[in-house]
Amino acid sequence: MHAGTWRGHTLITDRQPIITARFGHDDAHTLARYEATGGYQGLRAALARRPEDVAGEVKGASLLGRGGAGFPAGVKWGFCPPGVWPRYVVVNGDESEPGTYKDRMLMERDPHQLIEGVLIACYAVGAAQAFLYVRGEMALAQERIAAALNEAQAAGYVGRSILGTGFSVDVVLHWGAGAYIVGEETALIESLEGERGMPRLKPPYFPAAIGLYQQPTIVNNVETLANLPWIMVNGGEAFAALGAESSKGMRMFSVSGHVKRPGVFEVEFGVTTFRDLIYAPVYCGGIRHGNGLKAFIPGGASAPWFYEEHLDLPLEAGAVGQAGSMLGSGAVVVMDDTTDMVRAAHRVVRFFARESCGKCTPCREGTSWLEKILQRIIDGQGRPRDVDMLLDVCDNISPGIAWPPRQTTICPLGPSAVSPIASAVMRFRDEFERYVGAPVTTTVAVKGAAFTARAPEGAGV
């Protein structure tokens, strides 16, 4: 990794990466390389302690879930009702959020690290079986994990009597068949039970209490679990010493769109800012062709958009949340000043309309209405009142158009489609006016802080 200074503060790229440490090796997916670089030492360290102490160590690390919702993993484990057996562990490797491709990297390039993390979780919570659910479209990840599981079983790391102890668990590789909604944990469980991937109502179906086959089930994201071997070797305290108050440790960010060098970077929470990520030479090196920045999505397609004035925010859940958006899945999508924001909003909304499972009316109807109205505007058939109608539909999907969003649906997919609309309409109204050929007025109130952010004087947006 590179060290250096940028805009007066030290970049943390000289910080030893945690979960991408082996990415430099072409054979990082093999057991031989994994063992030669400290592999399965975290499992040994875990098995040398009582399961509840392992869970305590992870809780002490304050490891936030890396899937998008950002719930502390150790706390989630604690929600399993005592005395109810068997329990299951399910790995969420159904990464499909537009702009996100960190879990795919972890599964393809370091599958043993993930398997080791799964085993540590199974030992700590007392899971009798684990299921590793990989997105259907990721054939190479499936191959690498299948090969790694076969190697790990032959070496005695997975299966009966692991490392000669009384700890026994199978990790079953399973893959999906193309459905974004299955990344929602209760939909994933439905899918794993052989059903259509439609979310369950919470409560009562919190997976830790009533999950797979109605039993207590821990569903954790790939990146979350990949951190566990390091935490077991180095301690939860060492992990919690990294990062910021509201977000401990390191995090993978996938940066795409109009930057010079898009990529996936593991950076320390809180120390690094969006400006570092987008402009620093060691990361993306700035906007393509020397263009200006128009907007960026800070944390996946569901996140309210950010602008120039948000660039110096640290990559930290608390600060980003206060500004009215989220780090979500760690996907940063950058749009330069040539971007047509009406078309960009349409493209994000189309995703949610296509991926709605159809269970809840506000989402099923609302997202497709939003897509159709935007398409009409883009096709030159839009009317001035269509823009207010977009907000009105948003207000019905997520009343108040606030942040965090209110929900009229079982899962957050529907409310996710509100962000791109509210962002585009509130900030780039002139672009809608150009499409509809007349001034636009809106009557629906919008509350989210990022939606109502005003461009600073002279920002030139």
Added chain:
Amino acid sequence: MGRLSAENVVVAREIIGRYPVGRSALIPLCHLAQEQHGWLTPAAMAHIAELVGVTPAEVLGTASFYEMFKLHPVGRYVINVCTSIACHLTGGDELLEHAEATLGIRAGGTTADQMFSLEGYECIAACTEAPCLQVNYRYFTRLSNAGFDALIDDLRAGRRAEEVPPHGTLSRVRQRLDPERRAGAASPKGGEAPVWIAAGRPALEPGP
């Protein structure tokens, strides 16, 4: 015609045995059938229903929810061009238009020789290498129009056969659950705490 082969029935039974509840094998078995035939035939769905112990309608009910299960024949190579936001910003739409022109079909169609099916697809998780596409779920990234045409020529001439198996085949490595080494499927009706929890001490005694 269209049912699972005798060889695949053996594989199917092994897959069913991995799960505490047989119905969990439904999606894996649909993939297995699609690997054999290139698409999910009605006869295969009926066969899967017999193996799992559900009705054919239940198999169809599940399969029809998922984009990857093809309920009609598709080309030997299914090309999914990403047009989600990151690719939209960096030329994905133009790549799809070019693909339509090169193949002479619209997105959603299949060439007359049954070689290629083309789809505009949502994010395939290769955004920092946009614009990108998958052929039978194998990645091809940062594609120019010329790069696309060269890829089509290669596929037509069979020069990518090693890299890209026919449609339906995903992982070419199967997980093996060795009967001697596996812990076994955990029935939801278990009721007992696992032994390493019940023991109340570390599984691995600290070394001397």
